[in-house]
Amino acid sequence: NRMGLAAAMRGGVVTSTGQPASAFAVAEGFGVLAGLDALAQTAAPGLWGRLRDRSMGRPRGDLQIGQLAVAGVADDDLQWGMNVEQRTTAAASMLRALGMVERIAPVILVAGHAATVENNAFAAAYDCGACGGSSGHVNARLMAAILNDPRVRRRLSAEHGITVPADTVALPAWHNTTTDEVTIDPQDVPLAHTVRAAALREMLAAAQRGCLKERMPELPGVAGTDPSDAFRRASDWAEPQPEWGLAGNAAFVIGPRSMTKGLNLRGRVFLHSYEPGLDVDGTTLELLLTAPMVVTQWINNQYYFSTVDPQHFGAGDKTTHNVVGDYAVFSGAGGDLRVGLPWQGVFREQPGPGARWMHEPLRLQVVVYAEPEDIVRVLDAHPHVAALVANAWIALAAIDPRTGEAYALERDLQWRGWLDQPMTANAREDEHADR
Known part of the structure; x- marks a missing residue:
């Protein structure tokens, strides 16, 4: 599939750049292609972003939930994975916290949120704060897998009094807060729920249009509610204000x-x-x-x-930032590390x-x-x-x-x-x- 092809291509590039001679050849060989790609992204960022997503999709790794078994090491000493008891506790805690203990619907949408921004040193500020500035999609995939586990459902019913109907499915999704698009991966939808998933996608698309009509006029430089501008902002590496994030929270x-x-x-x-x-x-x-x-x-x-x-508690002007290593920024060519958010946020x-x-x-x-x-x-x-x-x-x-x-x-x-x-x-x- 497309995601598998994209992962294979990335893996091939990483492997080839590990050798001195091949690294030089890769840089020279792909230089022209990279230049054309950069030109396309600069000239038509919205179209470039849609073509990229359509052809490559988003990276998606295998999800490993179970505990690792290591010879000679007690299970209690391993910090990787979750056993069935831990999964059941996590599921019960979430369902009870949300009040979902009865009349559970045929489809549970478990959505994590993330943003799509380009050339932005503060990309983590637009992602999930509770996830350490990362995408919440993997959390959604993990919880959906737990809720779909038959062993977890049996224990939920027996130990916590929460009955999840046998025909109920939990679908992981990710909400792109820059474009308000909610994506459900096709491989996560069981055949029996194809029709419901299609109807859900239509409702989410309608909600996206409504959200953009409310949100777009608040963004600087927008003279209307054209949804295409949201996609342009998500792919434009010259855009300092792709979205407002959580500005305005009160x-x-x-x-x-x-x-x-x-x-x-x-x-x-x-x-x-x-x-x-x-x-x-x-x-x-x-x-x-x-x-x-x-x-x-x-x-x-x-x-x-x-x-x-x-200036003191914020990060100043985003357009003058230089990234230090992989963890901070300073303004211009030097000075102290900047804290907080840039004024563009x-x-x-x-x-x-x-x-x-x-x-x-x-x-x-x-x-x-x-x-x-x-x-x-x-x-x-x-x-x-x-x-x-x-x-x-x-x-x-x-x-x-x-x-x-x-x-x-x-x-x-x-x-x-x-x-x-x-x-x-x-x-x-x-x-x-x-x-």
Whole structure:
């Protein structure tokens, strides 16, 4: 197939360049082809990118989940792979955290996100922050493989009370945040689900068009909503602002989807599903407050400081950067290593008096649909998380599922009333239905 051919070609080039004589021959022989390729990418980056993806596809390695067996070494000492018990625990934790414990659909789409950018030293800033600045596609493939494992499904039912129907399939996908395209690899679709997968692709294509209409006018230099410009930006190695990434992030909502369903949050709010009724022992709430909430605060801080002082806490101008090794940049021909994000990631124009920013520097507002006592219990057990509230790095609010009353947690870790009108997830769902 195309991906196999691309992998073979890359492998051949790498192997041939390992010998002194052949390396010189490869450089000389492919120089003309590389020049023509560079000319095409410069003249028509959008068309070049589509032809490249169509002919080569994306690199895709084999996925090895099982633990390695090494003679004379105990399984507990091996850090590679996951046994069935670990896979089951991971699947149960994810499904319960998302509230997916019953009425599971015939198709589960497990999507990771990544960006497509060219000639960009800050490419990792557009990829998944929770994945260490890498693509989330491999994570999606791993979890889909776990959910499709018959042994995992049997243990989910027997040990966790979660029954995944036999005809349900988990499909891995990756969301390209630069073009808003969601790709499902054909080899991951079982024959019995071909029709459903085709319908899903049509819905995802419609969603892509809708997202681009909302997002494209916000990008600099765009005088309309032409989707082709998104593909050009993804393949143009002269484009310093291919997308806005997570600029504008301001809040994080942890609760049932019905709380925010039907609202236009303008891409400024992180969302995580949470059903407190399914979290009897509070372990899911603890996980959400100590992992996703902390990660979103990291992201928020990175954008915050890069905006309030782009020269000292940000990376300055992207167009003057030189890459140092494989890990950092400095401006121009020398100087100190730059931290934070370049101004092209947070400002619409070069910073200065009256410059317009894309990211409004606000500290993260977190809203949790859970009992206030349960939240405090987690903070008491994790002082480093409580410090985020005590030192005002985040503003934390709770909506009590029992009463709908909203409370804000002060810096002294005491609750006070937050909203005048009670709110419940069911009330938001009823309001959406009325619309």
